């Protein structure tokens with residue numbers, strides 16, 4: 109728990125609205141600003157990619173040119189100048205560090221400020237860390253141990269070179285290139301991300317964890333993650349991110365694809381704490397993410413857990429396509445918005461297979477002048493005989509200048525399928541607050557306690573080492589929202 | 592110097608004046624009882640003393656250990672030693688009891704510049720105190736006050752008092768909702784906490800509680816004023832004759 113303690117300390121010591129707001133000075137190697145076929149060729153070349161990958165990217169780019177950004181979310185998105193973005197930036201010293209000693213010390217100090225020193229992480233409870241700094245992975249640990257189990261855990265760019273058959277087979281099979289505006293953009297320009305392959309019958313020996321971090325000015329961050337769990341395998345993947353403060357808005361458009369074969373289970377947990385911008389939202393991250401999992405095999409299971417506290421704008425719907433018979437999809441979400449933050453987030457549960465089941469637990473907390481929308485689709489298709497969904501959607505309002513919205517869509521094409529939906533909206537009551545104050549807790553601690561109580565069901569789904577940090581984060585993100 | 596001095600206290604909620612000049616002094620080691628009919632301002636007094644938002648002092652002063660607390664927020668007063676056992680304890684869904692109790696104890700420790708409590712030792716301590724009050728382990732694992740019976744909630748208040756060791760404890764109708772057996776247990780718990788260091792203000796509607804927690808002084812509150820004070824026999828008088836006839840405001 110060393111990292112946790114340090115995180116807390118770092119957080120407590122820091123001042124200002126955003127606790128991780130600092131910029132590291134590392135020379136970067138950039139592509140020219142803007143997007144063109146040449147830029148895509150530059151990226152592909154930098155990554156030493158095979159021809160098929162370049163072709164795939166260019167195809168995506170041509171789709172993207174013809175597409176328009178989605179406008180159905182309850183979000184106010186300022187126009188984005190895609191020609192004013194660097195699509196590739198790599199820390200200079202990051203060519204190929206074989207150990208932590210070879211990693212830029214400046215970079216290591218950044219991690220320390222965040223309370224996640226790699227040196228200590230290595231010793232921590234068996235968590236492997238594939239640290240992404242800007243667009244290139246600069247340190248990967250525990251590779252050997254994983255290799256022993258036959259697990260592949262590496263940067264996606266490496267997977268494209270080393271495991272082309274697997275990548276070609278699965279990439280774009282869950283989120284097609286043309287799925288949406290941002291997934292098309294990502295497909296054209298993604299620079300890094302993780303690749304995970306769990307062979308048949310293998311239980312991944314450790315939680316896989318990646319810390320994402322944006323650092324370069326004007327750099328869009330386009331991660332691509334692909335996780336494949338073969339028959340009867342299991343993996344738990346943790347993703348968390350923080351970002352330094354800056355003036356320009358930063359676009360983040362990641363794509364995550366999960367594939368679970370027969371009897372396989374994937375647990376994907378996220379703690380998202382990107383810079384939300386100043387009081388007016390200026391400078392915050394735009395987080396436009398496409399995450400989808402395919403439960404391909406019978407009795408397969410995919411579980412998304414997310415704690416979203418950061419970003420100026422969040423557009424994100426981790427979803428499950430439940431194709432396998434008796435397959436299971438789960439979505440547990442806490443979304444906190446404060447200040448001028450906007451979040452439109454939820455899930456899609458697409459039931460295709462007989463006896464498939466899904467559970468959605470969403471906890472939205474809005475404070476300040478923020479807007480927090482849950483948007484969810486539950487779709488029971490013709491073959492989804494006796495399928496079930498249960499949705500619980502709770503909103504908590506802190507103060508009276510924020511907004512909470514619940515937009516459930518339900519489609520049923522099979523009369524034997526059952527969909528249950530419950531929704532509540534509440535406020536932190538003055539009674540509760542006073543009760544806590546009377547016991548000596550200050551207002552912020554009281555709010556943090558009450559809010560964490562409100563999202564308990566979701567927090568319980570997080571792996572232990574994440575849960576402690578996430579609880580702190582929720583408290584921090586609500587600072588200044590009362591009194 | 593007295594522990595708690597209430598001087599000519601006037602207070603209102605919104606535009607409505609509720610307390611109209613209360614004088615009361617409680618020394619260390621003393622237990623005072625306040626009795627009064629419903630709506631006489633007993634709970635209001637407890638909230639004004641503990642600094643609840645919306646309860647405005649318009650005149651007079653409240654001194655704890657000789658210092659005015661009027662400028663202090665509710666949480667500061669709590670950490671300075673003011674404790675209120677609520678008439679209606681509040682449910683905190685999802686907030687684990689142990690975590691809540693520890694946060695409360697640690698908040699005081701931090702204020703006093705002391706180390707936070709050791710987690711294991713704390714659990715042991717809570718269990719021991721809980722046992723005295725007939726609180727089951729299972730209840731300690733549940734979220735604060737959620738699904739507790741009326742009696743359980745009251746015991747839980749006294750448990751918190753035992754853990755926080757306040758210098759000034761206000762007990763607002765701790766007897767309401769308790770059956771005879773529970774009343775005994777809770778009273779014993781309270782009596783264990785009587786100490787030469789601690790003052791108590793026991794608010795009740797009925798004399799019955801005062802058979803168990805025997806007060807040094809009894810005050811009758813009516814219409815936002817203390818209309819009569821006396822020793823414990825005053826409570827018996829009230830029991831016999833009711834509140835009527837005890838001063839013009841009653």
Ligand SMILES: Nc1ncnc2c1ncn2[C@@H]1O[C@H](COP(=O)(O)OP(=O)(O)O)[C@@H](O)[C@H]1O
Nearest residue numbers: 604607609627628629630631632633634635636
């Ligand atoms: N929030 C409030 N707003 C206005 N009046 C209130 C409020 N709370 C209590 N009162 C009034 O103040 C008076 C005293 O109430 P309270 O202190 O609860 O009495 P007790 O505890 O002695 O029964 C009552 O007349 C009651 O109606």
Ligand SMILES: [Mg+2]
Nearest residue numbers: 633634678764
């Ligand atoms: Mg009352």
